[in-house]
Amino acid sequence: MIPEEVKKKIDRLTDEINYHNYRYYMLDNPVISDFEFDKLVKELQSLEKKYPRFVREDSPSRRVGGAVSEKFGQVKHGAPMLSLENGYSREEVIEFDKKIKRFLGLKEGEKIEYECELKFDGLAIELVYKNGIFTQGSTRGDGITGEDVTANLKTINTIPLKLQKPVPYIEIRGEVLMTKKSFRELNAERLKEGLALFANPRNAASGSIRQLDPSITARRNLIMYAYGVGKLTDAGDVKTQHELMEMLKSLGINVNKEIKTVKDIEGAVKFFEDEEKNRESLPVEIDGVVIKVNDLKLQERLGEISKSPRWAIAYKFFPKQEVTSIEDIEVSVGRTGILTPVAHLKPARIGGVIVKRATLHNQDEIDKKGVNIGDSVLVERSGDVIPEVVKVMSKGPHKNPFRLPSKCPCCGSEVVIDGAFHRCMNELSCPCQIKGELVHFASKRAMDIEGLGEKIVERLVDLGLIKNIADIYYLKKGDLRDLEGFGEKSEENLFKSIEKSKNISYDRFIYALGIRHVGEFVASLLARYFGDIEGIERADIGDLTSKFGIGEEIAKSIFNFFKLNSNAEVIKRLFRAGVSPYKTQAKAGGAALGGESFIFTGSLENFTRDEAETIVKEKGGTVEKTVKKSLGYVVAGKDPGSKYEKAKKMGLKIIDEDEFKKIINYKSS
Template sequence: MTVSEGVPSEAARRHHLLSQEIDDANYRYYVLDAPTLSDADYDRRMRELKALEEEHPELVTPGSPTQKVGAPISTDFANVEHLERMQSLDNAMNDDELTSWDDRVVREAGKIAAYLCEPKIDGLAIALVYEDGRFVRAVTRGDGRTGEDVTYNVRTIASVPERLAGEGWPELLEVRGEIFLTVEGFEQVNAVQAEAGREPFANPRNAAAGSLRQKDPRVTAQRPLDMLLHGFGAWRGGRQPDSQAGAYELMREWGLPVSDRYEIVEDMAGVRAYIERTGENRHATAYEIDGVVVKVDQFPLQRRLGSTSRAPRWAIAWKFPPEEVNTRLLDIKVGIGRTGRVTPYGVMEPVTVAGSTVTYATLHNASEVERKGVLIGDTVVLRKAGDVIPEIVAPVTGLRDGSERRFEMPAECPECGTELAYEKEGDADIRCPNAQFCPAQLRERLYFVAGRKVLDIEALGYVAATALTQPLEPSDPPVRNEGDLFHLTVDRLLPIKTVVREQRTGLPRIDPKTGEEKVVTFFANKEGEPKKTVEILFGELEKAKRQPLWRVLTALSIRHVGPVAAQDLAREMRSMDAIRNATEEELAAVDGIGPTIARSIRNWFEVDWHREIVRKWAEAGVRMEDEGSAAPQPLKGVTVVITGTMEEFSRDSATEAVQDRGGKVTGSVSKKTGFVVVGESPGSKYDKAVKLGVPVLDEAGFRVLLAEGPDAARNVTLSVEE
């Protein structure tokens, strides 16, 4: 809460409280249709709020309830930075991997007195923030640093309390958990979908994700979403537990939804017994689970073990073996990817596996089809690798009747007719070399450009990408290559009719009512007027122009240049011109690039139509240079290892601070390490730095390194005696 200058603190606090209560009442009245305040109570609060603002005009803001019309609330999924990074979990797929994890934990932290085991819910990760006991925000995992604000939608979930119960809760508490649909709730949602003539959701997780991301929270409120917590991020003030189990019990006291299926065990024998029991009763729970999470229970040991860049070292996810079923392989077809790669995939009799209906499964390449000995017409064993990706494991040869036939890789691209070829002898993948004119490759590239990890263009989904590149009417596509994307006009969009294609295969979708290919007018309504989608698309295209250079580089679909390599290039080169004009040797010298990627970049820029894409984007105003391109990089060539917890820097912000100054952050200490920065509970990396004689900095020394460079920092390094 910000106290306005000149306003008594008591008046400011009262204004803040009344504003929250009125906003909450509006939400419950307009969205949930379940008001908690009577009209008289609502009016009394509003009158008091207006009186405060009349006495203290500084309190009047555009966000005040007195300045807003009481109308249905909608969400815009604004990006929000997590208070603490929201990490993932490392997986153990077998007992050897589980044992290796435990051996490392014991080696680094000593004897573990207790492990906490709990089911791994197959849901959608979420972070809830409570301030002074009041629910204020809900954010999806996103990329771990930044997620989407889904507060209004989460408020519709009955198991999420608006206020914490009991006492002793922190002034700020960020809890993490999973939002899900029970199996029964999933069936209810799909029944409603069927009655409305809409496609059913494939599985409970997809249904939960789709329900949570509704633009109108009233739609979310109609879906029986639930939530269970499995941890926390920020915890400031209040009672401080000393274990995971203790935190769960406190959360339960405060009315937060915590699983009743977790157990504390003393050793790995207990862990294995819990895993076995949970696996045997996997489908006995009300919700889908896909494994077991094992955690070191004591917080001091968790802090000592620390985390990698993506996952805590004190926890592991035991993944259940993927479910396997038998089904009939009706055909093997091929799909064309954005780089021209030809991928065979199986078309099967639809079958339910691991909770979802599967019709298609990848076969990777022609060599893999041959290796597995799969024939068209076979009964095959199908599983979902990691319970996610459908995979054909093997044929059931004992059921063959002689009608089966071998798969022959087509000689020509099924979408442009170009002769398929291997780029060089020994390649596993065959490709369509017609990158410029193959409609499949262009469609896939355009869809890739819009992805969340690339330019993040809402309203440019798979159907829209198809419409822009392969319209039925008019025959001239608005987008002949990616360069045209930022030069679209409404007039070009409205006449477009297109065949809807399946995202997984690129095949035309068949309308079940007519048996014909499904055709849509994607951008115009029945009256020929622009749909809301058009307005959203153009707004998103304007936003995309301001994306940082590394995202623009990724969007070009240069072979081998993914987000990581693109970030390395952007950090070093700072502009598209510098990258385009660099020699192969200069590119290869960029940390993280090397000769293969350098050669690929040079080859890409030597193609005329590739350069034309960059030129058109630049003309349209797409960002081609990062700010501060001439800024000094005092840490260029310096490698830094960061360990322990600092007061003013999170691990991510410290890493970004080093990278912004040209330095590199790695996860392991060696003789080539420039500095090791240590916070509280630094662990073994500090010990190794001392052993190798690597300069060690505390947080104050780290600030010197950032502000004054490596020479100044060497004068404030910690002595090995410390």
């Protein structure tokens, strides 16, 4: 190809990809498949590699974030980025309205129209577009000068690299945010890796933008909402704040849809009250609403006072942080043996709810914050997340941070440090762990031992009558008679259901063993393919993953479970006691789903995510990661996330768990 042709081709591909990005991220309405899209991107990348001189400033390949910046340069904002005056009560907001009227010389009864928006709890940024091309992005900094984070902002998909119109010059102000869901996932991942946790989505977003390596920013799932403009060459016939937002939208800029024009200050108060109720259900954190005079001419007349515009106020929610003290630290042991420190707090009202407990996560987090009993601490509650101790305000009687015990508080055995966690390894006889295992083993979908519920299990374990699941079958008549509330009749009934449970299918038996990550589906898969326990014991990780399509993590867990002698011993004792599972009929598997594609969002009741995906793949279907037009089914579980909203908007087929079960022809018994 001659250079002119190459340049033309690169130009065309760049425009085309930017257009599809816009359709996908802004309009939620892609017109080509991910596959076709990727093909375009690859074609462009290979051309750009050969002809770097033709790479355009708005090339989508710049989103990847290759170069690592040494440190951030300084950016002087075209117009200062002001901060808003805050109000925490209705009275303050009414007073704000009165002040404006006085300033403008209006009468008490006259009304001012306001534009109301959500106040996002994120990191304020400014984006500069020249001739429609994104050229520079910066943080707010001190309002006059910010940091140049252009490379990092380019990795955010909701920030267009090119506007829909080649506006000569415009500075767009917005807020970069992390969704609550991404925040939880990020912290869960960091906890696993033993890294310091982010206190809230705002800190996480801010930390992600101020990364020296843009490829880290790219992985953080950030979004941006615009709320205004700085300097611009031509606002056209835009007369109000509302029209300004509409103009930004028409340029392809992401503007949150919860925006409302109200005819007076009472309307704005009402907006605040509605959003306060709505707050917890939003995918991102907000800390209030912003009320702006809608008329831009009036805005100009009002001007600013000591670094804040006179025409806007942030009406903020009651703070979700509060200072209280730690009365005690309790260490609990879960079914998996992990020791979790929980702070018992002097009850405090935080964001309208009484909070008595806050998680301290693990030893690293305790050390980082230096927390101990008697300290005065700042506690934060955000959304549906468990309240958390943010930092120590003043130390109590203990100079050093709290130490997790070296012996299990439940069984007294040695505690082992396992990554970021302290773990009791006494899996088979630590009462805290065994109680959970026993309840699971006896549950309806497992061995279905009626009458062996949580309370009975607790007492049997506390009395030392049961130490592991096999012991259930070695209970003798009379053992239970002395238990509180346990008569001859109830004892007889329990023995009957224990006896009945001996005759059970292999799938349920394997499920009942409580192998980590093995839910009902994987259990039935194992039962069908191996027939019996001996077969599974002989399989190695490779067999499990390659032949049966079981995920690596599940396979490892199965392998390790059967490798452990003590587990094999318990299974032998079960068989010796007369438990004799029968083989499950092999069902016709194969390509029942014939290439149908699925996506999952929210949690399912009967499957783990891994399992559900394994089922789909095993049956010849495919699992997608992103929502798109070509999807066959969107399976929505409990608390579905943004994928659900997106799918709904795109009019895709959304099914619930029951329908999913029908499609995969899943039998629960």
